[in-house]
Amino acid sequence: MKKALTILAIIASVLAIIFAVLPISNFAVFPAVIAIIFGLAAYYLSKRTGEVKKIIQFSFILTSLALAISTYKAYFTKTEVANTEVLDAKETQFEEEAIDELENLDIDTNENTDVNIEQ
């Protein structure tokens, strides 16, 4: 039981670290909470038998690190868009092409059809 809880705590803390460094850093909180619960349970059982393995403490360090990284990213990382040059160029190109195509269409902007939306 103690061994299983320790392994689960380690797996959850490693997952928390992975999530924390990825763009989905907000989700690191889920494996972090699981790692803390399993880690505490493993710590309690180990203490009863007299020996607390270093690996449990290691899982706590990993979890704390994951939470620190995700908290930092949540508060200090700016959400911004970049590399939109291709899209900007496409917008201009599409508009030019559209004007050419619209020239060939029979458009009556004075028409006043489909006024009402079907109820």
Add this chain to the structure above:
Amino acid sequence: MLRTSFPFILSILFSLGMLAQNNAISKAEKLTYTASYNMSGILTDIAQVTMETNEVKTSKSTLLRLKCTAVTYSKWDNFFKIRDLYESYVNPNTLTPYLYNRDVNEGSYFKNMKYTFSNNTVKSVMKKKKDYIENKTLTIHTGTKDIVSTLYYMRLTDFKKISVGTQKTFTILFDNEEIKGSFTYLGKETITTAIGKKECYKLAIGTSEANVLQGKNNNLLWLTADENKIIVYGKFKIPVGTGELKIKSASGLKN
């Protein structure tokens, strides 16, 4: 009889004509939103959505270009890059579409769809990667619009004249198929947004495509209860979770 009823008929026609007028959308409007994905209450900002209008002049007419873009935030670009562009060239008064363009770039997926509207027929050109081109001529019902012009057309609704619970339906041409879209007016609600505290018209939206928007009253839109009727907040239930659309900024509004 005709003499007495004529002014009455004329006033009705006039008021219908007034309904058709675009009093909500300006020719230089820019609305910026943040699209977020919600997982167990934790929101993650995914992309920036922009809805922009501008005037387009041809030698014969002046049209309104309605443009929507979706761009993932830079932190997601290495993970899953989205660069989507949707645009519709419409009649500035009635928002009847003449040309629609949809250019989707999501990760390794690419698709371009162009519709040229002419009365009840649509010339459709679909392009995919590896030079795949598909041309089709479609017959549509009167009043069918593309997704972009439908989204803007909703804003021409006179909410003062409809009661809570009223449902309105639209026919939308999407992926060469006509689908039914609808909204139900749920009443007024005041919400706090990035552009201030706003009194809004709350709408529940839905489509005939069950795999797009899920559940009844799970997909909601809040439109400002003023003459502009801009979308300030949206909540959506999609197959992979729930999403939110929150306004960041608004400029060039008509009123």
